[in-house]
Amino acid sequence: MSDNLFALFQSRFPAESSTTFIETEEGRIYSYTAMAYRSGRYARLLSDLGVAPGDRVLAQVEKSPEAVFLYLACLRAGAVFLPLNSAYRRDEVAYFLQDSAPAVAVVDPGREAELAPLAAEAGCKRVMTLDAGGAGSLEQEAATLDGDFGCVPRAADDLAAMLYTSGTTGRSKGAMLTHGNLAANAQALHQSWGFRPGDRLLHALPIYHAHGLFVAINCVLLNGTDMLFLPRFDAEAVVRLLPRATVMMGVPTFYTRLLAAPGFGPEACRNIRVFIAGSAPLLPETFAAFEKRTGQRILERYGMTETGMNCSNPLEGVRKAGSVGPPLPGVEARVVDEAGAALGVEAVGDLEVRGANVFKGYWRNPEKTAEAFRDDGFFVTGDLAKIDAEGYIHLVGRAKDLIISGGFNVYPKEVEQVIDEIDGVGESAVIGLPHPDFGEAVAAVVTAADGQSSPDESEIIATAKERLAGFKVPKRVFACEALPRNAMGKVQKNLLRERYAGTFKVAG
Ligand code: AMP
Numbered sequence: 001m002s003d004n005l006f007a008l009f010q011s012r013f014p015a016e017s018s019t020t021f022i023e024t025e026e027g028r029i030y031s032y033t034a035m036a037y038r039s040g041r042y043a044r045l046l047s048d049l050g051v052a053p054g055d056r057v058l059a060q061v062e063k064s065p066e067a068v069f070l071y072l073a074c075l076r077a078g079a080v081f082l083p084l085n086s087a088y089r090r091d092e093v094a095y096f097l098q099d100s101a102p103a104v105a106v107v108d109p110g111r112e113a114e115l116a117p118l119a120a121e122a123g124c125k126r127v128m129t130l131d132a133g134g135a136g137s138l139e140q141e142a143a144t145l146d147g148d149f150g151c152v153p154r155a156a157d158d159l160a161a162m163l164y165t166s167g168t169t170g171r172s173k174g175a176m177l178t179h180g181n182l183a184a185n186a187q188a189l190h191q192s193w194g195f196r197p198g199d200r201l202l203h204a205l206p207i208y209h210a211h212g213l214f215v216a217i218n219c220v221l222l223n224g225t226d227m228l229f230l231p232r233f234d235a236e237a238v239v240r241l242l243p244r245a246t247v248m249m250g251v252p253t254f255y256t257r258l259l260a261a262p263g264f265g266p267e268a269c270r271n272i273r274v275f276i277a278g279s280a281p282l283l284p285e286t287f288a289a290f291e292k293r294t295g296q297r298i299l300e301r302y303g304m305t306e307t308g309m310n311c312s313n314p315l316e317g318v319r320k321a322g323s324v325g326p327p328l329p330g331v332e333a334r335v336v337d338e339a340g341a342a343l344g345v346e347a348v349g350d351l352e353v354r355g356a357n358v359f360k361g362y363w364r365n366p367e368k369t370a371e372a373f374r375d376d377g378f379f380v381t382g383d384l385a386k387i388d389a390e391g392y393i394h395l396v397g398r399a400k401d402l403i404i405s406g407g408f409n410v411y412p413k414e415v416e417q418v419i420d421e422i423d424g425v426g427e428s429a430v431i432g433l434p435h436p437d438f439g440e441a442v443a444a445v446v447t448a449a450d451g452q453s454s455p456d457e458s459e460i461i462a463t464a465k466e467r468l469a470g471f472k473v474p475k476r477v478f479a480c481e482a483l484p485r486n487a488m489g490k491v492q493k494n495l496l497r498e499r500y501a502g503t504f505k506v507a508g
Pocket of ligand 1: 165166210277278279280281282300301302303304305306324381382383395397398488
């Protein structure tokens with residue numbers, strides 16, 4: 001029996017094969033039959049081009065139904081799907097091509113001339129094109145082929161996909177995800193979030209990232225139902241289409257933008273059974289404002305490229321604002337100290353996870369892989385967390401964002417929570433800056449709340465002094481228009497650290 005993920009999807013396809021799989025914003029419909037044929041043709045083309053099981057297929061393309069079919073074609077052909085953020089520039093793509101050595105690259109036609117020589121240098125056999133409308137040489141060459149491809153047998157441990165980590169420190173690494181990893185995670189999510197007949201997902205996430213690609217699409221495929229597929233998040237389009245959906249997944253920024261969108265309220269959400277958030281922290285204020293406006297308690301979950309989803313607030317039961325919930329079925333989580341000893345309730349330490357969802361390792365990087373795993377198989381997430389008495393996990397920041405000021409540990413989130421509550425503050429990011437005396441000094445970067453003027457530095461420091469131990473109080477507070485974020489809504493603290501690095505002059 002093959003463990004190919006596509007075979008698992010096939011076993012769940014709807015009995016009525018004309019059932020819709022994807023409906024685009026313009027109303028184009030792709031049924032399950034169409035998806036099976038289109039992905040079958042692409043799989044046939046890949047195998048005709050000599051793509052063997054285990055070969056990488058790199059795709060730097062815009063979001064489209066055809067890009068989803070290419071993902072599924074790779075699964076069927078036993079190839080390793082390697083999607084890249086379409087924002088990556090030439091030098092970045094050159095690195096990914098060299099590092100992953102793909103057999104085939106699929107790129108946007110507008111970038112073919114720029115990228116084809118780089119692909120050739122990396123030993124790539126063919127470069128094909130696919131544009132946002134689904135046209136290009138991939139589609140042209142596949143059009144006349146037989147779509148009745150089947151599915152190459154794969155073991156659970158064989159690679160299905162490779163996603164590069166966002167790489168805010170050092171070069172990004174290729175995370176190797178197996179058919180077994182993706183199947184285990186999709187099944188855990190499908191069950192935990194109660195997917196059922198008649199569900200329709202509103203999909204506005206990018207599909208080069210685990211969130212939009214695996215969390216969202218794999219749940220839909222296991223459910224045998226359809227999704228409303230938007231090229232990108234656009235608040236007006238989402239508000240218009242929401243009444244036709246039952247589930248929406250998004251990064252926290254989607255939810256703050258919806259709250260600011262005209263006409264967004266309970267009426268638009270009348271058929272939604274669950275809003276799911278993740279990839280970056282959902283502020284408790286956003287959670288509260290969303291509930292007040294719509295009556296819906298956003299369900300927050302936590303995961304990462306290397307592990308898929310690790311924990312989630314429950315569908316039934318208490319959803320706690322500021323927590324990412326207990327571990328998902330099949331996932332073990334623990335918080336440990338620097339020596340690797342497990343910590344008790346409410347103690348902050350390194351979060352480690354283990355389960356069938358956890359990746360196989362970093363591509364051609366045994367050293368980093370060895371560093372990332374403990375002897376007993378737990379993966380070191382790099383996130384700092386505590387577990388409360390009810391088993392819910394609370395993230396307090398990335399290990400690399402931990403500030404050590406004068407020998408004391410400062411968890412940025414604790415300080416951010418205090419600052420965010422101050423009137424006039426929109427949001428904040430707390431960082432450590434080099435300091436001649438303390439090693440690192442706590443500093444905060446804040447934005448003004450809508451329609452208010454820049455919050456006052458001395459007032460923020462005074463309030464923080466009332467509520468926090470002295471070593472946690474920011475020495476400086478900088479105002480900015482908006483915090484820098486990447487496409488998944490994560491605040492890019494590395495950019496802020498660079499911007500304000502010279503604030504406290506360090507001798508020498
Ligand atoms: P990525 O590999 O790009 O998915 O990034 C994974 C990282 O995003 C995690 O290690 C966390 O630091 C962060 N993250 C994901 N989900 C959440 C969440 N719900 N709350 C806070 N941080 C999150």
